[in-house]
Amino acid sequence: MSRSAARTPLLILLAAFGVVALLISFQQTPEDRPQQSAAPLVRTVTAAPTEVRFTVRANGSVTPRTESALIPQVSGEVIEMSDQLVAGGFFDEGELLARIDDADYRVDREAARAQVARAQSEFGRADKELARQRRLADRSVASEARIDDAENAHRIAEASLREAQARLERAERDLSRTEIRAPYRGRVRNEQVDLGQFVNRGTAIATLYAIDYAEVRLPVPDRELAYLDLDQMRAAIAGEADSIGARVVLSARFAGSEHQWEGVLDRTEAELDPKSRMIPLVVRVPEPYRLEPPRSAPLAIGLFVDAEIEGRIVEEAYVVPRDALRADRRVYVIDEGDRIEFRNVQVLRTERDRVVIGAGLAPGERVCTSPLDAAIDGMLVRVSAAPEAAVAETLEAGEPSDLAGRNAGEAGVIP
Incomplete structure (x- = not known):
C-alpha cells in the first residue's frame, strides 16, 4: 500500500473533527421563557x-268598547238625515241622525187621545152610578143585582180607561221614535240608508261605535301573568279608591311615522284559549281620537299595535x-x-x-x-x-x- 493511501482516513477524521468544532462555535444558547398557565x-x-320592573310585551288590534247597529223602531219614509250619518262621521250623544215621516203617527196619537177621553167619560159615569147604587143600598132601596151590575160596569170602565191610556202612551212613544237619535258619542262605521228611502221597523240602517274609549285585546301566554301586578288589577276592577290598572304603552307605525299612545290594563277575559293557551288582556285607552300631547295621531279603530305592559316590581x-x-x-x-x-x-x-x-x-x-x-x-x-x-x-x-x-x-x- 502506498503512503498516500494510508493518510486518507486520517485526513477524513481530522476534517470531521473540524466541522464539529465549527458547529459548536456557532451554537446559540436558548432563551429562558416563563412557563404559561394552562387555565382558561x-x-x-x-x-x-x-x-x-318586569315588562310584558304583546300585540293586538284596536276595537271599540261598544259597537251597535242603528235600527229604527218604526217604519216609514226617511225625510231628514244628518250630515254626519255617513261612513266616518262623528256625532254626539242624543244628536238627531235621521227623521222618519211622522204624519201617520200624529194621527195615531190623536186617535189615542180621543179614546182616552171617551174612556174617562165612561169611567166617570160608571163611578157615579156605583156610588148612587151604594147609597140606595144603605137605605135598603136598591137590590143586590143592581149593585153587582154597577160594580161590574165600574170595573169594565176602569179597565177600558187603562187600555186607552196605554194606547196613548204607545202612540206617543212611536211618534217620538220617528226621530232617530245617537245612543252615545261615537262614529259611523257604515250606513245603508238615504233620503227618501222607506225603512222598515227592525232593519239596520247604519253601524255605530262609541269613541269615549277604545279597547285593545292582547293575547299573552298564561305564564306571563306571573310578571304582572294582579292585585293592582283586581283593585282597579273593583273600583277601589286611587286604584288604576297597570300602565300600558301602545306603539304603531301610522301615516309613515311611529306613534305612541298610553292606556291602562283594564281586565282579563274570562277564559284561556284551549288551543294556544293564551289569555286575552284588555287594555283601555280613553279618548282615542283626541289629539293632545304626547299623542300625534288618533288611535284608529282596527289599527294593529305593539304593547308594553308595566309589570310588578322586584x-x-x-x-x-x-x-x-x-x-x-x-x-x-x-x-x-x-x-x-x-x-x-x-x-x-x-x-x-x-x-x-x-x-x-x-x-x-x-x-x-x-x-x-x-x-x-x-x-x-x-x-x-x-x-x-x-x-x-x-x-x-x-x-x-x-x-x-x-x-x-x-x-x-x-x-
Whole structure:
C-alpha cells in the first residue's frame, strides 16, 4: 500500500473533527421563557342588586268598547238625515241622525187621545152610578143585582180607561221614535240608508261605535301573568279608591311615522284559549281620537299595535347576561382564588339578552359569562382585565323584555 493511501482516513477524521468544532462555535444558547398557565381566560360581571320592573310585551288590534247597529223602531219614509250619518262621521250623544215621516203617527196619537177621553167619560159615569147604587143600598132601596151590575160596569170602565191610556202612551212613544237619535258619542262605521228611502221597523240602517274609549285585546301566554301586578288589577276592577290598572304603552307605525299612545290594563277575559293557551288582556285607552300631547295621531279603530305592559316590581334582584346562566339554573361564581364555584340560583325571568336572578348571589361576587365546555367545580381560571362596565352598559341598553326572545329561549319562573 502506498503512503498516500494510508493518510486518507486520517485526513477524513481530522476534517470531521473540524466541522464539529465549527458547529459548536456557532451554537446559540436558548432563551429562558416563563412557563404559561394552562387555565382558561374568562370574562366576568360583578353581581349588584338593583330594582327591576318586569315588562310584558304583546300585540293586538284596536276595537271599540261598544259597537251597535242603528235600527229604527218604526217604519216609514226617511225625510231628514244628518250630515254626519255617513261612513266616518262623528256625532254626539242624543244628536238627531235621521227623521222618519211622522204624519201617520200624529194621527195615531190623536186617535189615542180621543179614546182616552171617551174612556174617562165612561169611567166617570160608571163611578157615579156605583156610588148612587151604594147609597140606595144603605137605605135598603136598591137590590143586590143592581149593585153587582154597577160594580161590574165600574170595573169594565176602569179597565177600558187603562187600555186607552196605554194606547196613548204607545202612540206617543212611536211618534217620538220617528226621530232617530245617537245612543252615545261615537262614529259611523257604515250606513245603508238615504233620503227618501222607506225603512222598515227592525232593519239596520247604519253601524255605530262609541269613541269615549277604545279597547285593545292582547293575547299573552298564561305564564306571563306571573310578571304582572294582579292585585293592582283586581283593585282597579273593583273600583277601589286611587286604584288604576297597570300602565300600558301602545306603539304603531301610522301615516309613515311611529306613534305612541298610553292606556291602562283594564281586565282579563274570562277564559284561556284551549288551543294556544293564551289569555286575552284588555287594555283601555280613553279618548282615542283626541289629539293632545304626547299623542300625534288618533288611535284608529282596527289599527294593529305593539304593547308594553308595566309589570310588578322586584325591589332587589340581580341582572346578568344571558350567557351567564348554565344548565340546571346554575351560574359559575369566580372566588377570590380565581376558582370556579358552581352556584344554584333562583331565576325569576329568562329573556333574550339577560337573566333576572332573585336569590343565590351576593353583592360584589364575580359571575363568569364566558362559555366553558368542560368546567368543573374548583377549576382554576384566569380573569380577563376587560372593563366590566361594558357588560353593564349592554344590559342597560338592551330591551327590558322581548316576547319573541323569551319564547325562543328558556321560560323564567316566579315561585
